[in-house]
Amino acid sequence: MSSRFQRAPGDPERQRATSLELFYDLVFVFAITQVSHLLLEHLDWTGVGQSALVLLVVWWAWNYTTWVTNELDPESIAVRLLLIAVMLASLLMAVAIPHAFGDRALLFAGSYVAIQVGRHLFLTFAASARGTSERERAGRILAWFAFAGAFWIAGALAEGSTRTLLWLIALALDYSAPLHLYWVPWLKRATGAAWQVQxxxxxxxxxxxxxxxxxxxxxxxxxxxxxxxxxxxxxxxxxxxxxxxxxxxxxxxxxxxxxxxxxxxxxxxxxxxxxxxxxxxxxxxxxxxxxxxxxxxxxxxxxxxxxxxxxxxxxxxxxxxxxxxxxxxxxxxxxxxxxxxxxxxxxxxxxxxxxxxxxxxxxxxxxxxxxxxxxxxxxxxxxxxxxxxxxxxxxxxxxxxxxxx
Incomplete structure (x- = not known):
């Protein structure tokens, strides 16, 4: 790996979670609580569906950060600042959960898009050197998140069933991206070897x-x-x-x-x-x-x-x-x-x-x-x-x- 902020050399199978990652996780204790309350207050088909969608969004935000910190060094100043910024956006997203399908839709969707697009802007243009496979990989993921992000924001600005439809399209794009290895037209297909899992x-x-x-x-x-x-x-x-x-x-x-x-x-x-x-x-x-x-x-x-x-x-x-x-x-x-x-x-x-x-x-x-x-x-x-x-x-x-x- 040629990232500027890669994890320190050592046995890759003995890397463990850092205190910053545990601190980052605290936001998701609150987020999970918010999802539970949303479900408890809306025990019907609509409430169950909305709770499921919100959980999948929360999970996708956390999950991608985990893949990133699996390769990058959380002790690096730049990576620390990135995680703290993502943490703040995640907290805003969690705050919006009870009214994500109401008057806080833009806060919910905007925070989520900021997390995903912002993180991969950093990976594409700050963490990876020009011409490296890491930059190409991050750029592919950024393209998918930016495309899906348009649907997230459009859904937040819409209302009722239109919002739900646009968000389901966005969610389908986000969740299908890894299955297609972030295929982008006119670029050579990526392979699983592009990621190194510690x-x-x-x-x-x-x-x-x-x-x-x-x-x-x-x-x-x-x-x-x-x-x-x-x-x-x-x-x-x-x-x-x-x-x-x-x-x-x-x-x-x-x-x-x-x-x-x-x-x-x-x-x-x-x-x-x-x-x-x-x-x-x-x-x-x-x-x-x-x-x-x-x-x-x-x-x-x-x-x-x-x-x-x-x-x-x-x-x-x-x-x-x-x-x-x-x-x-x-x-x-x-x-x-x-x-x-x-x-x-x-x-x-x-x-x-x-x-x-x-x-x-x-x-x-x-x-x-x-x-x-x-x-x-x-x-x-x-x-x-x-x-x-x-x-x-x-x-x-x-x-x-x-x-x-």
Missing amino acids: TSHFAERFQLFVIIALGESIVLTGATTSDLELTGERVAAFAVAFLTTAAMWWLYFNYVAAIAERRLELAGDRRTTLARDAYTYLHVVLIAGVIVSAVGDELTIAHPGDHLHGWRLAIAVGGPALYLFGHSLFRWRLTGSPGWKRPAGALACIVIGLLGGSLSALAVALLTLAVLIAVIVGEYLGGRASAARGEPTPLEALDQPGLPS
């Missing part, structure tokens, strides 16, 4: 975003409970909400995170494509599952004895189901197989939703927690059985050629 740093950054989402769930649970009378049912609902979040943490960090990082490290010339698919695209499904689950927890804590129906019931079971489904997709992309325990768990959550109209909110929450625990226990027992047969763990199998992994 595995340990890259995987850690996405793991930290999962922590951000789980942390927001804890904050929402605590904040909701602190404002209400502490009845026996409510305390039970609070405990179930916390244990659900803990189960989600366990499902990701017990071994999935480590295995995924190792697979990425061993991917060779497929690493960029694997990083794009498994992390850039599929991790947002996990994040969405955590957010929806947090909203469901808030509904349960507020009304533990009530019967949930419609969107409230769908949200209560949909969060854990979406989270487990995201895990299945993640594993499928990494290994070629979705497994069966987590898809079965997602299906069980859906069944609870179909039958849950006759149950209290607390009972539904207990059943979905039981599903998550069953998946954890099932995987633990499966691992014990494999160890008893003398088989390597999934992580050990990756380092033993010829063994199934």
